[in-house]
Amino acid sequence: MSTAEYLVALFSDASQSRAQILDAVRHTRDDVPDRGSSFFIHLSELCPVACLHCMYSSDLNRKTAKDSLSPAELEATIDFINSSRSEKLNITGGGEPFVKFPSILRLLERVDVPRVEIVSAGHWGRSPLRARQLLERMDEALGRNPHKPDVLLRLSIDRYHIEAPRPVRLEYYGNIARAWQQLKPAFDLGFRSIQPDRGSVDRALAAQIGAELQAVDDWNSRILLPDGASLPITFNVFRLSGKAAELRDDLLDGTLTIREYYAPFETGPQRLTLATTVNDAIRGTYAASPGAAVTLNSDGTFWIFAGTAPDRRLLFDGQTFDEAMAHFFADPITHLLVDEGIWELAGLVASLDPATHDAAVAKNDVASLVEDLLAPDDVRLAVTLLAAQRMLRDGKADIDERAAVSADLAAAVGAPDLLTACTAAIAGSRA
Incomplete structure (x- = not known):
């Protein structure tokens, strides 16, 4: 033949x-990786805000038969995360992680990673009391973690969250920021937005909490509170995936392409890990890691982020990190x-x-x-x-x-x- x-x-x-x-x-x-770099965990596919630009098309309607990990599955997942020796855990994506707030608390109590980042829409900050209560419970859970990771709670703020079907109003962000300022928990607070909204939502947020705005670089700003505390805000590219595909193409006129956005970082030999740059850009610098970035979805499927063909995803059922890497x-x-x-x-x-x-x-x-x-x-x-x-x-x-x-x-x-x-x-x- x-x-x-x-x-x-x-x-x-x-x-x-x-x-x-x-x-x-x-x-x-x-040279198959024997450790992780960033580990992304999606706790739920549900979200009460239902933004019109959501890349996951999230709302309160279930899209899969299994929309979250059971308590036993979460414990096994935490063991898997710890065994991966990842540099960072990202509690984010898929939906609103605060829908599964007890899971956030359990992760804060047990994970053994140097850094943790929690991304939330912030709808739970609709009252000053509720904002303080949830921050206190997070602080208490983190206090029970013997590994003492550095934690950043990062709230998403842009025109779509503010104008969503169930909007996250500016005062909700203000409630959370003021509660954080008063409580002084053992974790940091920051924000993320989209590039077309730079110069608008950041100014509105600063005005809401009586703060000043300071530019850092092309994608970062800082909100300086009167007491000297600094809240970072990072601007990501605008994406036309998920529900955003129904929006106007000209929205991309106010944003970099992903190729332009990541170009400053794509100089090292381990380019795969550079797909996670947006999660580290808030630090202003990025260093490539030899580890693998893993995403674990709320239905238990997982893969190497930006490194796995769609037919090679695994269902987590107790594999070791080494077994998973061998498969991928x-x-x-x-x-x-x-x-x-x-x-x-x-x-x-x-x-x-x-x-x-x-x-x-x-x-x-x-x-x-x-x-x-x-x-x-x-x-x-x-x-x-x-x-x-x-x-x-x-x-x-x-x-x-x-x-x-x-x-x-x-x-x-x-x-x-x-x-x-x-x-x-x-x-x-x-x-």
């Missing part, structure tokens, strides 16, 4: 062919993303399937970019072949001679015009 004929046969059932290739290609590297790094696509970065993947997909590339990049969302680029089965197969070719060429993998596809696969990945051949095969399979 010629290489061209073999590729046509492969693309006739792209999902099965990819599974066969993953079984046949064995990586020979010894058995995929040549993960190696491609670690070694060469997201934009190398985007370039390959632009050649293979321009429409898929353009739709993925147009969202301006680094969190969904890999998933969107690799959504079509045939594109995912082609990238697997191309990534395997690079690993074999560089001596970082070999082909199991016992695999049924070994001889034909070796010939295919040895072809110098593999990208052209895969592009033709994709076009042929869709004709």
Whole structure:
């Protein structure tokens, strides 16, 4: 069978062919991460605010049969987080984590990581008493943690939160800021927003709490309280994913693209971890880490953030961190993303399937970019072949001679015009 004929046969059932290739290609590297960098945990897919720009399309309607971790699952997850030796835990995403406030408290009590960041819409600050009560309970839980991590509570503030169906009014943010100032808990308070709202929501927030505004750099400001305390506010790019896809495209006129936003940081060899830059930009600097960034969703699925093809996600059922990394790094696509970065993947997909590339990049969302680029089965197969070719060429993998596809696969990945051949095969399979 010629290489061209073999590729046509492969693309006739792209999902099965990819599974066969993953079984046949064995990586020979010894640098699979043995620790984490950032660990993202999504405690719930529900949110009472229901912003019109929400990348997760969150509201109070369940979208999956399982929308949160049980207490026992949370305990096992905490053990997994601790065993990962991650540098930072991010309690965020998917929905409003304060919907599962007892889970936040349990994480604050038990996690063994240097830093924790909790991102919240802040709707719970609707009364001064309620704001103080929740901050006090968080402070008490943190006080019971023998590891004493540095914790930042970061509230999302932008036009969409303020004008949401159940809005987070400016006075809610003010209630939380004043309660924090009075209580002086053992954690910091900060804010995050979107770039088009810079110069508006930050000024309004400062006025609400009688503070001054100070610029730091292109994406950070500080709100200086009268007593000298400083509340950082970081501005992220605007993303047209989730419900925001229904909004106007011209909203992107006031924001950087994700390529521009991350460019200052994408100079190190471990580009995969640079997808988490927004969570560290508040510090003004970012250092790449050799660890893997992990996301664990409220339904128990987890993956390497910006480094896992959508068909390689796992369901957490007690795996060790090393077992999980072995699973993810058995995929040549993960190696491609670690070694060469997201934009190398985007370039390959632009050649293979321009429409898929353009739709993925147009969202301006680094969190969904890999998933969107690799959504079509045939594109995912082609990238697997191309990534395997690079690993074999560089001596970082070999082909199991016992695999049924070994001889034909070796010939295919040895072809110098593999990208052209895969592009033709994709076009042929869709004709």
